[in-house]
Amino acid sequence: xxxxxxxxxxxxxxxxxxxxxxxxxxxxxxxxxxxxxxxxxxxxxxxxxxxxxxxxxxxxxxxxxxxxxxxxxxxxxxxxxxxxxxxxxxxxxxxxxxxxxxxxxxxxxxxxxxxxxxxxxxxxxxxxxxxxxxxxxxxxxxxxxxxxxxxxxxxxxxxxxxxxxxxxxxxxxxxxxxxxxxxxxxxxxxxxxxxxxxxxxxxxxxxxxxxxxxxxxxxxxxxxxxxxxxxxxxxxxxxxxxxxxxxxxxxxxxxxxxxxxxxxxxxxxxxxxxxxx
Amino acid sequence: xxxxxxxxxxxxxxxxxxxxxxxxxxxxxxxxxxxxxxxxxxxxxxxxxxxxxxxxxxxxxxxxxxxxxxxxxxxxxxxxxxxxxxxxxxxxxxxxxxxxxxxxxxxxxxxxxxxxxxxxxxxxxxxxxxxxxxxxxxxxxxxxxxxxxxxxxxxxxxxxxxxxxxxxxxxxxxxxxxxxxxxxxxxxxxxxxxxxxxxxxxxxxxxxxxxxxxxxxxxxxxxxxxxxxxxxxxxxxxxxxxxxxxxxxxxxxxxxxxxxxxxxxxxxxxxxxxxxxxxxxxxxxxxxxxxxxxxxx
Numbered sequence: 001x002x003x004x005x006x007x008x009x010x011x012x013x014x015x016x017x018x019x020x021x022x023x024x025x026x027x028x029x030x031x032x033x034x035x036x037x038x039x040x041x042x043x044x045x046x047x048x049x050x051x052x053x054x055x056x057x058x059x060x061x062x063x064x065x066x067x068x069x070x071x072x073x074x075x076x077x078x079x080x081x082x083x084x085x086x087x088x089x090x091x092x093x094x095x096x097x098x099x100x101x102x103x104x105x106x107x108x109x110x111x112x113x114x115x116x117x118x119x120x121x122x123x124x125x126x127x128x129x130x131x132x133x134x135x136x137x138x139x140x141x142x143x144x145x146x147x148x149x150x151x152x153x154x155x156x157x158x159x160x161x162x163x164x165x166x167x168x169x170x171x172x173x174x175x176x177x178x179x180x181x182x183x184x185x186x187x188x189x190x191x192x193x194x195x196x197x198x199x200x201x202x203x204x205x206x207x208x209x210x211x212x213x214x215x216x217x218x219x220x221x222x223x224x225x226x227x228x229x230x231x232x233x234x235x236x237x238x239x240x241x242x243x244x245x246x247x248x249x250x251x252x253x254x255x256x257x258x259x260x261x262x263x264x265x266x267x268x269x270x271x272x273x274x275x276x277x
Numbered sequence: 278x279x280x281x282x283x284x285x286x287x288x289x290x291x292x293x294x295x296x297x298x299x300x301x302x303x304x305x306x307x308x309x310x311x312x313x314x315x316x317x318x319x320x321x322x323x324x325x326x327x328x329x330x331x332x333x334x335x336x337x338x339x340x341x342x343x344x345x346x347x348x349x350x351x352x353x354x355x356x357x358x359x360x361x362x363x364x365x366x367x368x369x370x371x372x373x374x375x376x377x378x379x380x381x382x383x384x385x386x387x388x389x390x391x392x393x394x395x396x397x398x399x400x401x402x403x404x405x406x407x408x409x410x411x412x413x414x415x416x417x418x419x420x421x422x423x424x425x426x427x428x429x430x431x432x433x434x435x436x437x438x439x440x441x442x443x444x445x446x447x448x449x450x451x452x453x454x455x456x457x458x459x460x461x462x463x464x465x466x467x468x469x470x471x472x473x474x475x476x477x478x479x480x481x482x483x484x485x486x487x488x489x490x491x492x493x494x495x496x497x498x499x500x501x502x503x504x505x506x507x508x509x510x511x512x513x514x515x516x517x518x519x520x521x522x523x524x525x526x527x528x529x530x531x532x533x534x535x536x537x538x539x540x541x542x543x544x545x546x547x548x549x550x551x552x553x554x555x556x557x558x559x560x561x562x563x564x565x566x567x568x569x570x571x572x573x574x
Contacts, residue, residue, distance in 0.1 A: 031413035093305035119512030121529040130316035213514035
């Protein structure tokens with residue numbers, strides 16, 4: 001094989017690779033674009049693209065559905081409450097795990113991350129059986145319990161990663177300069193791990209807002225989350241108001257992305273340990 | 278006076294007692310124990326209880342039995358298990374094959390701006406509701422979706438079982454690919470690009486250099502990315518439920534059906550325990566692969 005055919009082969013293969021990547025990106029993005037477009041469709045049925053005219057009729061219909069308003073309110077309440085609990089409890093736990101000074105640290109760390117390993121459906125069924133046996137039948141409490149369990153590991157993980165990545169000498173410098181340990185924590189360590197806390201909070205919020213597998217077990221007839229309501233109506237009928245709801249949820253994600261980019265930055269996000277084995 | 282001010286901070290620099298750490302850990306441990314560990318133990322117990330048809334769940338004083346696990350050996354359960362594994366493995370493999378070149382391009386080929394845009398898109402996809410993505414796929418490629426005329430023109434029936442399997446796999450791929458790519462970014466960053474350059478300047482064509490150098494060096498990362506994708510896929514719930522329309526069932530869907538349709542909690546618990554064991558097996562493979570990586574580097 002001479003040099004020219006080799007380079008030609010490289011170029012052809014390189015071109016094929018680029019084409020494949022473009023195809024994969026198209027596969028990832030196209031369905032979302034189609035959904036956005038159809039959510040603004042003015043037709044009352046599912047017709048071929050592009051829609052002849054745009055309208056907000058599906059959003060109006062969405063707003064008129066009772067279960068959407070109820071579900072959305074419950075979802076937001078639970079996601080916010082769970083995130084606040086996660087950040088408080090998870091940060092405290094991560095700080096303690098990072099300080100060490102006691103036995104079984106590795107085991108405890110694994111324990112805090114273990115809800116990520118257990119399939120969500122298993123957590124849902126286990127919690128349902130347990131909570132009904134001890135007499136907790138209120139849907140809101142049950143949902144909150146489930147959501148805290150599945151989202152807590154995200155905060156623990158990201159805060160642990162940012163604690164491990166911080167410059168410990170800064171805290172030592174503060175101590176040497178006369179700060180008490182408490183002052184050093186609040187004014188040096190905490191600001192340093194803020195990006196981990198924000199990342200953890202954003203992921204916890206997103207996971208909570210999206211969960212179906214755990215929530216399906218824990219709802220009661222009057223308390224359900226938006227995804228659970230949407231899944232049920234998805235199975236009942238094929239209605240484009242769900243596309244409108246999808247656009248709404250995409251907007252929430254966009255807000256979360258902006259928060260992440262402003263407070264953390266995507267390049268630093270990769271150092272937060274969420275995408276590491 | 279000055280001796281005092283120097284001595285004070287030194288005293289405080291000594292790590293606080295373990296009591297403080299335990300105090301910080303207490304709320305988290307309480308949560309883990311009370312609404313995670315205990316319920317899982319309860320699930321194990323429930324899976325051993327005798328189920329009387331017609332009841333909701335088991336009786337409190339039901340006798341203990343292994344009956345519920347016997348069902349796990351039936352062909353219908355094996356079918357669900359096979360389906361779960363087949364589709365999960367195929368989607369994870371496809372996700373990996375797509376993610377590897379993408380991650381490589383992001384790290385080595387793209388300009389900083391393209392890199393930021395690409396990573397931003399992937400993070401957005403990860404954060405975006407799984408339900409939204411599944412619904413979007415259904416809307417685009419589903420049986421009543423906008424691709425229907427195209428499918429019919431190609432002679433593919435959108436309601437055939439084969440096509441529904443493809444659809445579920447597309448859903449899993451859509452979920453797994455961004456995760457795989459983001460996981461592999463770190464792996465590829467750690468590979469010295471000069472090795473590949475050296476091979477090429479010594480006359481190797483690019484594909485041979487990558488196959489001989491980049492891929493073997495990234496192998497531990499590839500293995501753990503595959504297993505991460507696998508654990509995600511085998512516990513997927515919404516994707517097979519929405520895209521599979523009851524024709525493609527995953528283990529997780531079986532568990533839910535035991536709960537919602539027949540209220541046979543003991544059997545649902547037994548399937549759950551089986552699923553948990555399977556997930557743990559896949560994950561211990563992942564940690565083995567990780568340990569291998571640690572030993573090598």
